[in-house]
Amino acid sequence: MVPGAFNYHRPDTVDGVIGLLGEWGDDARVIAGGHSLIPVMKQRLSDISHLIDLGGVGSLKGIGVDGGTVTIGAMTTQHELISSDALAAAAPIIREASLQIADPQVRYVGTIGGNVANGDPANDMPGLMQTLDATYHLAGPNGARTVAARDFYEAAYFTAREDDEILTAVSFAATGGGYAYEKQKRKIGDYATAAAGVLLSMDGGSCTAASVALTNLSDTPVYCEAAVDILVGSSVDDATISAAVKAAVDVSDPVADTRGPVDFKKYVAGVIVKKAIQSAKARA
Template identity: 45%
Template structure:
């Protein structure tokens, strides 16, 4: 199908983009990578009268470490995440997750900010952001505010962004060097969304779990943390029994919908399998 007619805007600055969003209101949509918006426009599920391209705005790309925090511009592509030396050394979970997103063509154009702002529970970055305890810089006419990932994802395709705000930056506390990290994802084929996926950060104190973070993809109306499983594991030895119990607690927190990727029971079972794999792999990568 062909999209409805629209006016294309290519602002050269962030204030210009915010002014356009404010001026055109509900008639405007932001274009980042475009891999979600453009297909929806072709099917006329989305029919904006004005398309605002963020691609020519300086300062929205890049990956830097500032103090004990990693900062990523929202227009940074998946491929740039994969090749970042900072992320490879300090935050390999994000590199691993980006490698599992779609295919190379999409990764060269798709952006981390677009993935997050879309609010799709099937996208990979929401769970990765929750696992990493990230926060997002949102900028609008009233200035800048910072929202924790835990407070950002409110529902399916529904986030804390207000209509005339733009997600400009992602901030991630630099993980402790001893932390093991893993993103375990089940998908039917290359390029597909996850049937189920689990992101884990794990730090050990001897044989006991000193810190653990578990977040899940496509297993509820939003990406979410497996909080009960995290609380259960904290301070315990990581063994067959505790891993099994943590996976059961993770499965009990899931609320997926049936689709072509599987029925509800299958998806919940795979949540347990992916969490099991992620915990074991993160444990093998943790430096005691």
Template identity: 55%
Template sequence: MIPGPFSYHRPASVADAVKLLSKLGDEARPLAGGHSLVPMMKLRLATPEHLVDLHGIAGLKGIRRDGNKIVIGAMTTQHELLASDVIKTSLPILHETALLIADPQVRYRGTLGGNVANGDPGNDMPALMLVLGAVYRLEGPGGGRDIAASEFYQGAYFTALEPGEILTSISIPAVAAAHGYAYEKLKRKVGDYATAAAAVVLTMAGGKVATCAIGLTNLHETPLLATDAANAVIGTSLDAATLKKAAAAAVAIMSPAADARGPVEYRKHVGGIMVTRALQRAAARAS
């Protein structure tokens, strides 16, 4: 539990960080909240020679409205998300989910950017980003670019980030005021990754589902958008048969790993239940 030697860098601007990461190459890792990277370093499963700490960069933090979007700085902590009125009123699913991430100590330090950029299938926020249609702003040696969250995740810990690139902010389009939402997470204890989790954002019209998006956490090597399951509920009043159909459609795309949380069959089974429960709870919240 003792990390190997490394050099520590604390750039003051995004440009400097990008320059450092480009120059140092594969042996450098950006450091945000450190809750994934530092434990891996202590186990010497990660042995970066250089850590580029992003905490010294002003402007990577904060939550602001930008027209029809909400823009969140990548270094905004889970605690800051929880403390934000903008999030609570406009993106309440983020608030609900942040509360299910570990414990207050972790949330004081852990960042939204780190959570979504690391590519860890166990992280909770990426599925939400898919459901909400978020766009990530990346800055790299070749300049900046935007990429949809749905294009970002390629495999466990593999993302669209190019060498030298860092995530600087996340833009989330406004959600209809009357939307319903739910994040259902089954975990063994505080601090655990999800055995299975489902995020739902939907709108209702005349007692029927008008729009719906369903995201899945830790049920595949990347977060998943359960499009067939969402389509199955649109136009329905979420009757028992529909819920069963939607859960089955979601289960069909799950491929979790067997681990101490349970065998594959169990994790898929409860994944379907999380989808069902999230749909019901979201519908009850929609006005």
């Protein structure tokens, strides 16, 4: 299983990348960590004659925490997300989720930008970005623009990014309160059977803010607005949690695959969401 011939480009600026994308159009693809793209190329499922490696673009790397806003360059690896103490202080859910992605070898190479931009509903970061209500920063021939993560995903592998644009960074507000990212998988290295990210703030026994999102339970990541509405303002007691779990499961739409049939996945989604809410509440 080997890829067909392709030309390799390694520009060192975002403008350089945009220029190459404009030059080669549909024949070109950018590559970040490559964990999704390289298998596709090896299986010759996609005809790519120009591969543009983002690894040489220094401005796409790095983690910044500034005035309550976290900005992460697209080429920041999952290993770097895990190692950053500043990030762990500003948004500890990132470390918790990143540690559940694949294995250390994958995380040394896999990037946050590749993970969110590819539009694969099985990836963990898109769901996590729903939880965080993140903003995606895009650059293209017409300049830079931003898209809310919750508006980014249209269907599996279809996103709001135009073909001549690249994702340069994600940003979101630092989190307070409790958090949890729960994931069930068959083995190390597998995608989620079901996963959920939850943020929960409590004040005086009442939930003041919450966020709930699902990974690999639909053809896009799912932000569970109805579940959030149930949680906010409540005491997050068992009955409320059950209602929120039901609301979350109701908006899931998993498909049967080798991980299991739909009824199983929906049931496990409920278990996972419940665990995540309980864990986030315990930490709030």
